[in-house]
Amino acid sequence: MTDQLNSPGGAMSRRGLLGLGLATTVGFALAGCGASTSTGAGAPAAGGLGQLQYAFSWLYDVTQAGPYIADTKGYYNKVGFSSVKFIPGGPSAVSVLTQLANGTAQFGVSSPTEIVAANQNGASFRVIGAMYQKTPSCIVSLRSNPITTPADLKGKTIAVSNADKPAVEAFLAVNGLKSSDMTIVPFQYDPAPLVAGQVDGIMDYSTNSPISLKQSGHDPAVMMFADFKYATITQTYVASTDQISKNRTMLKAALRADIMGWRADIADPKEGASLAVNKYGKSLKFSLENQLACNQAEIALIRTADTEKNGILTVTEALQKETVETLALTGVHTTVDNLFDMSLLAEVYKEYPELRTLS
Structure with a gap:
């Protein structure tokens, strides 16, 4: 096992804000980033959202087990995408926030620290969900x-x-x-x-x-x-405020597909690990034993009493506040309103309450 290949959530913060340069790109032209600008309720027509450009925070390891399952089981198609294109991250990759800003990605996962830094340089991103309810x-x-x-x-x-x-x-x-x-x-x-x-x-x-x-x-x-008193989320789903306003249908569909994928991963961790080893990350030559253990450790960060009650990816108001307070201790200062927008997930779970309960 190569240690750096199995640091979900930490890899992005460790390599820093590669290529962000967001201070000079305040406009971002994000209005055109989404496949759909519809804000109507209900599921879109099959394939009506086009291809989802999905930027990962790290390499093709088991960090993305939920999306792998969602792709394999056809969940992205079910929610209205014609297909999904995964864009791997890694030490030399363009950051997810840069990809969202320049339109090469519509959806992705970043970290609170990166989001705050980008916002301080003129961007306007929000956490719209969190994979890890606890820091690893x-x-x-x-x-x-x-x-x-x-x-x-x-x-x-x-x-x-x-x-x-x-x-x-x-x-x-x-x-x-x-x-x-x-x-x-x-x-x-x-x-x-x-x-x-x-x-x-x-x-x-x-x-x-x-x-x-x-x-x-x-x-x-x-x-x-x-x-021990250090409460913060990571592996956070992110969108710009412009996307949240104009591309709600697309974002909600992507969140819904990933929720279904993560629910399936929690139910059978070996499936996600197998997909990482034998399909998506095959060239990285992981062992199934390693990726299964990593997946089980990851699930322990995803599945908490709060997500059991409120649904996968949700972040309680208390945890939002605690995250902001913990970030401040590390010198990263923001507010709950400038970091979080949970309205998309709230709508997803209102429209599809059956997704709230884990098996």
């Missing part, structure tokens, strides 16, 4: 020297990437600690220093190093940031 950020250690609570970090040596230092410092702050309470050393997204005993822990993602360590015969201990 965590401290990974070994059971032989476990770190299971924030207090355990005192006096320890922790490997942290430069990009993740603001998150670690914020996590420490909300738990009454500071960076001087431990020794922070650089992290290259490789757990080898942990295995070698050179560090006591690494800051990574629950969908990443814990899986590779376990599958290589080690016994990892995982301390999730979300379990």
Whole structure:
């Protein structure tokens, strides 16, 4: 397993806002980005929405299990698209927000940090749904020297990437600690220093190093940031306010198809993993064991008490507020109104209440 290939949600923030340059493109011409400008209620005619241009935040791994299933089972066709074109992300890819701004994509997944940065440079994007209700950020250690609570970090040596230092410092702050309470050393997204005993822990993602360590015969201990006062969403569905106003039918259809895909993935995680290994990500040569484990870790971030009650991708008002507060701790400042618009999902679940309940 290559660690960087299995960092759902984190990959985009780690590589930064590649090629955004949004400060000089305030207009964006987004009115023409959608396949349909209809705002009428009800399902569109078969194929009436044309092809959906869907930009992923990362490579063709199991991060996108829900969309893979939605494509394979014909859910995009069912909601009115003639077909779907997936556009992979990755270290060298054009950012999702840039693609939405220039019209090469109509729909996609980004992160709150990127959205806030773009909005501060003249854009007007909103989170319209969230895949991960909890951040996958965590401290990974070994059971032989476990770190299971924030207090355990005192006096320890922790490997942290430069990009993740603001998150670690914020996590420490909300738990009454500071960076001087431990020794922070650089992290290259490789757990080898942990295995070698050179560090006591690494800051990574629950969908990443814990899986590779376990599958290589080690016994990892995982301390999730979300379990200790660090509440934030990620892997967020995004649209411009112009799209939300003018292309509601298209956006609602895309959300509906993905909801159906994610419901199916939760019901049978092996199906999404198999599609990542044998079809969409075949050239990346993943193992089924690896992708299944990653998918199960991902589902743990998607399926919560709130989404059990309100539906996949929804974000409660309380979590919206907590996300904004957590972002502020990392130096990223916004407001709930400038970051979220849950009206599309509210309409989807009102029109299709059967999608709300998970099996």
